[in-house]
Amino acid sequence: MAALDQKSPNVLLQSLCCRITGKSEAEVAHQFQYAVRVIGSNYAPTIERDEFLVSEKIKKELMKQRREADAVRFSELHRKLQTQGVLKQKWSVLYLLLSLCEDPRKPSSRVGSYGALFAQPLPRDAHSTPFYCARPQSLPLSYPERGVAQNNTSMGTSGISSLGVYSLNGPSPTPQSLLIGPPRGAEIGEVALVRDILYVFQGIDGKFIKMSSPENCYKIDSKVPLCKSLRDISSRLAELGWLHNKVRKYTDSRSLDRAFGLVGQSFCASLHQELKEYYRLLSVLHSQLQVEDEQAMSLGVDSTLTLRRLLIWTYDPKVRLKTLAALVDFCQGRKGGELASAVHAYGKTGDPNMRALVQHILGLVSHPILNFLYRWIYDGELEDTYHEFFVASDPTVKTDRLWHDKYSLRKSMIPSFITMDQARKVLLIGKSINFLHQVCHDRTPSGKIPPASKAVDSPKDAAELFTDLEGAFQGKIDAAYFDTSKYLLDVLNKNYQLLEHLQAMRRYLLLGQGDFIRHLMDLLKPELARAATTLYQHNLTGILETAVRATNAQFDSPEILKRLDVRLLEVSPGDTGWDVFSLDYHVEGPIATVFTRECMSHYLRVFNFLWRAKRMEYILTDIWKGQMCNAKLLKTMPELSGELHQCHILASEMVHFIHQMQYYITFEVLECSWDELWNKVQQAQDLDHIIAAHDVFLDTVITRCLLDTNNRSLLNQLRAIFDQIIEFQTTQDSLYRSALEELQLRMQFEERKRQREKEGEWGVTAEEEAAENKRIQEFQEFHAKMRSELRILSYSYQGIVQQFLVLLMTSSDESLQFLSFRLDFNEHYKARDPRLRNSLGATRGRRSSNIL
Template identity: 25%
Template sequence: MSKGELTRKVLSDLISESETPYTPDSILREFRATDDKRLSVDELVGILKTISQKRPNCDEVAAEVKQVLKSKDPMYALLVFVKRYSEDCLTPRSSLKNSEMATVTTPLQTKSSIGASSVPRTSLAEGSHDSLGLPTSTPVVNRKSDSGANAAGRSQGNREEDRELGDLSLMRERLLLGASNRSLSTFRPPPTEKSLKSSSQKTLVNPPSAPPPTGVPEESRTHSLWDFNDVDGNSALDPEIAALPIESQQNELLTQLLYCFTGIRVPCIVPIPPDPSGGLSSYKTEFAIHNQVDRSLAELVRKILPLASYFVGIQRMVADLDGQGQVINALNAALTDVSHDFYLLLMQAEDELERNELTMQKLVYYMQPTLWVMEEIWTTMFGLQQGELRGAAVLTHLHGRIKRLEGDREAQKVIIGLMGKAAEPYMRMLQLWIQKGVIVDRQQEFLVEDYEEVHCNQLPEHYSDGYWEKRYTLRRDHIPSFLEKYSDKILRTGKYLNVVRQCGKRVMPTQQMHLEYDPTSEQHVSVINEAYYFAARMLLDVLLAENDLMGHLQSVKRYLLLNQGDFTMQFMDACEDELSKNVDLVLPMTLENLLGLTLRISSARDDPYKDHLHCELLPYDLVTQMSKIIKEDNKEEYWQTQDRLDLSGLECFAFSYEVKWPVSLVLNHLAISKYQMLFRQLFYCKHVERQLCKIWKENSIAKKFSPQAAELYRSAFTLRQRMMNAIQNLEYYMMIEIIEPNWHIFIEKMQAVENVDNVLQLHQDFIDSCLKNCMLSESSHLNRAIFKLCKICLKFCDFIQLETSLDPADTFSERVKRFDLEFTGILISFLQKINIMAKKNTADRFINLVHRINYNGFYTDLMDKLCMKDALG
């Protein structure tokens, strides 16, 4: 006796016994009603208590059913009620015992209801009862639900707490079995001829077994669950189907089609074994229709059979892709919801079939839109499976499918729904990043990667140099196509918030954000933009207002670019003797003390950031430092100290400027090093100028000499004046024509800055422009020429100052001539190189220096001769 028949018989006997005005159908209707139409628990229990009032255990059974109704499915509660009385008077005990031996205990719970199902999907009652029907050899029984018309899987006398699994196959059975009193699983077709049996029946090799301790059978997560297995009860064969009237044949085919749609093998529609090579055949099934089926019916069946192939193929791919990341898992969950809707459609079709209102033409009409949608879902999923797409690549694939479905509204609507669900975990990560600057990405699917290696309170000396560029980077292959245009903005938003948070400030968005994928309104774009502007404004306020970035930049310019003239001269007066020593003999503490003294007696005493300035003795000269910083591939070498060369303190001296986070983000170690390069060149030229000024005193002494002796010194002092002219014009060019104009441009642009990236870019452009036009960038040969000019000037000064007595006239004059020839040769070569570079790049300002030094054309003829010489080889 089937479950439906047993339920009706028990209810009919109790109604007759109690003489109440109910019918089995009316009671079943009340227990199957949806949530909004269902009677209350007390009313349902009242009905059952009324029809069983003459039974001695009426109150005990009613109390048990009421307890079940509070947390379980009403249909299950009804089956508990029927079971209690079927055990008492309807079912022989021996029959029950044999039934128990043939069933498997599966204490499962179902997933919460989604959609307007006519059968509520709730968890099972605590307790165990004998199976009422569906054999365990079907694929769906592996994840069996004890609801409605299926209370199988409970062993008698045992009560244990249910586990909620909510698997798709479990829901498949619940929805199919709970739709009507004659569910698909109760169908038992009569036997057919042996010839039909060999072509249509496929039996399970392994006998059913109890689930593992977790309650989840191992095979339930593989796509073998969807391999069109035989169902006990379908193993019996049909009679000659051609002998049936056309209407009966149609009803038989409709019933079998409903089986086939859910992946169960039926006699008249046999799946063709797939190609063992895999590929497309692993997820697409072809069918053979029994040759005795009416031709017109067979044609209609062929039209709709692809729906079974697509649906089962989708379930196989879902099982294969399970656990491949958050995005895939979210997509699988969304496909489960689509499957629920498909089951509801099958329930409606089965309901019409029960009322003899369903024909094959109607079923084709009902299922045609679903067929198109399922085909699109199958195509989409197959693309994911074949491309082995994960994470953002899945979202890109789905986004592309949505665009290609313009015109197919229903299919596009379904893919948009899948896309929205699949994008939820990715959008949650994105929202957390742009709201708080935090990355939670255990599956490594997010577009931003954090390369943090040390904690903020353990920053190395030059940590800030690479922080902005290297700490957070984009994974280009992890960016969904619909976020590609905004990826840089997303990266900067989180970086800004990170800096703000590391400054000890709370990151509180101005308004609550909700980020989700919407291809029509693109609401996510406005959310990203709002978060970006909020983070940019917040960090700018922290840098410019709270930490006075511009004040620090003004101090750097004042000291490292020699903008504080009186301080520079007083410091050089105080430290000249100390810096003239070999670098290994210079005492840093002495320099620090002299610096502090000079700062407090000069006009710099009012500077609030003067204590950030310190003295530093670098282990290399300017040319070496420049080569280390300019070469990108040797950046690491910059931080490695080397043995000091035989250098003076003056050649190794530089100011350093120390700042704290977050100002160090802009004035980082590399930026300070570039400022030091400018300082060292300016400071060295200023020192040469001072030495040339000192020998002017010798010029005044020479006036007292005899005319013959004075004539000897005249050429020397003429050479001194030419040297002074070259050095002073070089200083003027660098400080007045390069640094000052670039500084004013930088300050003007800073007034309209919108984010920290603009600040960093403008500051870098300012420093690089100064370095380039001061001949401290790739034109290192010009810098070496300047260094040689300064060296020859210092040697000349030493020669004049150390000449204590007049040597023979020819000796002194010859030495002066040698200095003159050497200086003139270096200067002419220097000016010639500038002319050549100016012709190649007219944007550079080097040519201005030529006009300044050669203002009266004194060196023009010499340069022309040099050009002629070079041309002749």
């Protein structure tokens, strides 16, 4: 039995005939042919609702009456009628016309002779296309078959298992009728060519028409005696076999290739369905040929199945096979969404028949894509084994980078009928669901977002859905997108306080909480003045907690305050606490998706810049306090008036510079950028919008605070100015300290002198007077040194500021150009440096041209 199971149906049938009759295979040839016809027949009423067979019968009647032009016109009108939905019972109309044209005087045997032609049809596949409306019988199993090793499942899927064109175990022997050629020197008859053509239609070499491998086409041997007209018609008909081979070769090579994916297998299935309809037509033609052979032997009637009639009847199949062959060529090497795009491109034609054909194939091809899409947007599941879907997943990415790196768009697989905006929304929907499940540990309660995946639409529904991209399809995507994104943002805001953490970043790391920052700086001043290597983080953390309890920061949420911490940066030789101190803010869980490591490093850079600028303001405040407190005390030392005046002037320049810089940073950079960020966050439709707005905010702050690579020279100049302010504080403190010490010593000397004079003694001795004069001389030398240091400091500061202003003036950022105007509002530096005059003129010229 195992051996029998491996044989083809025609071999088994032939063996059965031999066993029943007890004769050899050659002796039971006639019985075998009869058995094949019986098995291939389906005795049913001749009046069958089969539009194609009735139309074919009408064509034959017209051809018998030598009305070829009417047959062509009828074929064209019938094809147009098929594209219209006005008539629902087209077969009834056609059958009525056929009945009216028949001669009632003819014998009824004529109907019986065509009984096989109008027999009960094969069941039509639910997904077959609207053309090729034939309902034929199977081809006889004794015909030569193509060697295709397929199992029953694959044959059933392709819709060819019911046809006898292809066997399971290779080709059967060629019938004896084909092996017997025409007499030598006699011209081949048209009937023999018709038989050959029917074989060629199936991709099988005939007796006279064979495949020419060098030329890749079917050719009639030039030695065969045949008139030119029949040779030309045969060549035209043989093209149908070449087209069939091309499509069949593609399906054979791809059907068993699992790597081709579900979309590719659907494409092969659609091609199989088209070939199935084509085979049905061939079965009708072959059945007609058999009937006419029997009539020719019994009644001597000539065959009506001519080459010209075959040319007419195969016109539509040839056009469709040409489309399929071109589609196969265009789809070579493509799979998944890219394959669907290729099929969709062929649907842009003005021929309604071809458009319907491609639309039907597209429905089958896009069905797996719709399957992927529904599971992704409703369940967040992505089972794309062969990488066909346009959403890609990287399993190596950890949970903390799920939103940013795990899922991405595979742009080559985005079907051309899906827009980039729709693809982006599809990506966001599934990504949001996975983010809720894996990062937020939220299993999505029912009613919050769309329910679990519903039953997937049929291929027909898929085709209709993808033809209405701006309607039904867009509606499905938008509904899932808005509901899922809204729910995700609600979870982040309510359960994880995303907006509160964003405001905390502004208050603490961007120095928005003014009272807290000022008090913290006051408390940290003694600690940070020490060497960086002597600092301990726990001491600084204690000071931080003191500053929180003493200011309005104490009213913040405990969830916020517990994340605020102190951080010490990497220590370099010579650094003080001011150089390494930084505030830190700990983030983890879902909010770390917004506040990534890159974002937190940007926050730390901005904090260090703002902290240094705030320290300059703090230093200048101390300088001004020192000047105000010591001004009256040092009036008794007139020799210091010049230096003190120089200190006042230099301090005023620095105060003006720092105030303008602080205004620029606080209002023009931070406040304006923060207002834009907050408005975007309030209007955000999904998490990506929030992340993008936050990234733009940080990039803007980094750029306009001169922290990017393009403004490195400006930042270096600004840091040099800050260093000059610190050096000026040190120089002025040294001046005041030495002046106050000298003043104290002079006051003590005068007091001793008055006391002695009051006692009636000399006020000073010669030795004391000499010592006093020597000390005064040393102070004057120190005073001259301090005067020189102040002069050098002032000159160096003004030179650095001038260079800074030149860089600002030549910047492409208008806000930096306006900053240069405010820094030199009285044109003090412009008068000292001709480069500023040139830059100012060029800037004004550019602005005037822009206005004009």
